Amino acid sequence: MAPPGEVTDDDWASALAEAKADTTAPAAAAGGEADAMAAEWGAMLGGGDPTADEGGGGGGGGRDSTRVLNQDEIDSLLAFDEAGEDGEQRSGIQAILNSALVSYERLPMLEVVFDRLVRMMTTSLRNFTSDNVEVSLEDILSQRFGDYLNSIPLPAMLTVFKAEEWDNYGLMTVDSSMIYSIVDVLLGGRRGAAAMRVEGRPYTTIERKLVERMIHVVLADLSAAFDPLSPVTFRFDRLETNPRFATISQPSNACIVARLRIDMEDRGGRLEILIPFATLEPVRELLLQMFMGEKFGRDSIWETHLAEEMWFSEVDLEAVLDSQVMPLSRVLGFEVGSKMLLTAKPDSPIELRCGDQPMFIGKMGRRGNHIAIRVDHRRRMEKSEP
Numbered sequence: 600m601a602p603p604g605e606v607t608d609d610d611w612a613s614a615l616a617e618a619k620a621d622t623t624a625p626a627a628a629a630g631g632e633a634d635a636m637a638a639e640w641g642a643m644l645g646g647g648d649p650t651a652d653e654g655g656g657g658g659g660g661g662r663d664s665t666r667v668l669n670q671d672e673i674d675s676l677l678a679f680d681e682a683g684e685d686g687e688q689r690s691g692i693q694a695i696l697n698s699a700l701v702s703y704e705r706l707p708m709l710e711v712v713f714d715r716l717v718r719m720m721t722t723s724l725r726n727f728t729s730d731n732v733e734v735s736l737e738d739i740l741s742q743r744f745g746d747y748l749n750s751i752p753l754p755a756m757l758t759v760f761k762a763e764e765w766d767n768y769g770l771m772t773v774d775s776s777m778i779y780s781i782v783d784v785l786l787g788g789r790r791g792a793a794a795m796r797v798e799g800r801p802y803t804t805i806e807r808k809l810v811e812r813m814i815h816v817v818l819a820d821l822s823a824a825f826d827p828l829s830p831v832t833f834r835f836d837r838l839e840t841n842p843r844f845a846t847i848s849q850p851s852n853a854c855i856v857a858r859l860r861i862d863m864e865d866r867g868g869r870l871e872i873l874i875p876f877a878t879l880e881p882v883r884e885l886l887l888q889m890f891m892g893e894k895f896g897r898d899s900i901w902e903t904h905l906a907e908e909m910w911f912s913e914v915d916l917e918a919v920l921d922s923q924v925m926p927l928s929r930v931l932g933f934e935v936g937s938k939m940l941l942t943a944k945p946d947s948p949i950e951l952r953c954g955d956q957p958m959f960i961g962k963m964g965r966r967g968n969h970i971a972i973r974v975d976h977r978r979r980m981e982k983s984e985p
Contacts (some may be wrong), residue, residue: 705887713739713857720816723816741876748846754802755772756773756810756839757838758836763834770845771871774869778806916953
C-alpha cells in the first residue's frame with residue numbers, strides 16, 4: 600500500500616478515465632442533436648419522414664435531401680409546356696425573354712383599327728372575288744421581327760409596303776392556301792372543289808399578279824381603317840417569296856402582328872399584317888387614347904344629352920346703360936358722393952351681356968316696381984380682327 604497522501608499510478612489512471620468520460624458525454628449529446636437536426640432538414644427538403652432514416656446516420660440524411668427534377672418540372676420551369684401556348688400568361692425563361700416586348704394592349708385604339716379593317720375587307724373582298732367572303736380577326740400580338748420571320752410557313756408571299764406619311768415600312772404575309780384559293784376563285788374554279796395545292800415549285804407570274812391585285816385591295820382598306828385616326832397611305836413596294844429579302848427591321852425590334860382568317864365557303868387561308876412599333880411611333884399618342892362610341896372618341900349619345908341640358912342652364916345677364924373712357928387719375932379721385940353724368944337717354948338702346956359676350960339689344964322701361972329691359976333684337980357677334 601502506498602503511504603497516506605502519496606498519489607500512485609492507478610489513481611492517475613482512474614482520474615484520467617473520469618475526466619474523459621465527463622468531456623465525451625456532452626460532445627456525444629451535441630453530436631446526436633446535430634445529426635437529428637440534419638436528418639430533420641433533409642426530410643423537410645425531400646418531403647419524407649424525418650424518422651425514416653434513423654439508422655443511416657448524418658450522412659444518410661444529407662444524401663436524401665438532394666432531389667432530381669423530372670422532365671415535367673423542367674419543362675414547367677423553362678415554360679416549354681404546351682398549356683401556356685393558348686393565351687395564358689407564360690412563366691419561366693420564356694417570360695424573362697419576352698419581358699422587354701411591348702404589349703399591344705397599351706395601344707387600345709389599334710384593336711379598333713383592325714376591327715374596322717375586318718369589316719371593310721369583308722365588303723371589298725366580296726366585290727373583288729364575287730364570292731361569299733368572311734374575314735375574321737384571330738389574334739393581335741407583339742413579337743420580335745426575327746422570331747416572326749423564322750415562324751413563317753413556306754411557301755408564302757411576303758409583301759413589303761410603305762406608310763408614306765410615316766416614312767416607314769410594314770409587312771404582309773399571304774400563306775399558300777390563301778394564294779391557291781384566291782387564284783382558283785378569280786380564274787373561275789368550282790365552288791364545291793377545294794383549291795388544289797401544287798407544292799415544291801415557284802409561283803407563276805399569273806399567280807403573283809392575281810395575289811398582288813388582292814394585296815392592293817387590302818392595303819386600300821388598311822389606309823381607310825386608319826383615316827379616322829390619322830390619314831396615311833400604304834403603298835405597295837415589292838413582293839417577295841424569300842423571308843430574307845423581306846427584312847424591314849432589326850431582328851430584335853418589336854412588332855405588332857395581326858392574324859386574319861379569310862374564308863370563301865370551303866376555301867380560304869390566312870393573311871398576316873406586321874407593323875413595327877417604329878412605324879407606329881408618329882401616331883403612338885393617338886393609339887393610346889381609349890375608344891368610346893363608333894366615331895373614334897366621340898359619343899353621340901352624350902353629345903345630345905349635354906346639348907339638351909344646356910338649355911336648362913342658368914346664366915347671369917348684365918344691362919349696360921352706358922360706357923365711358925376716362926383717365927385713371929380721375930377714377931382714383933372718385934369719392935363718396937361724386938357724380939358721373941351718363942350720356943344715355945330714356946330711349947337709348949341698352950346692351951345685355953353675358954360676361955364679356957354681348958347677347959341682346961333692348962330698351963329700358965318699368966314693369967311694376969322693377970326696371971325691365973325689352974329685347975328688340977339679338978346682337979351680332981363681331982369677328983375678331985387677326
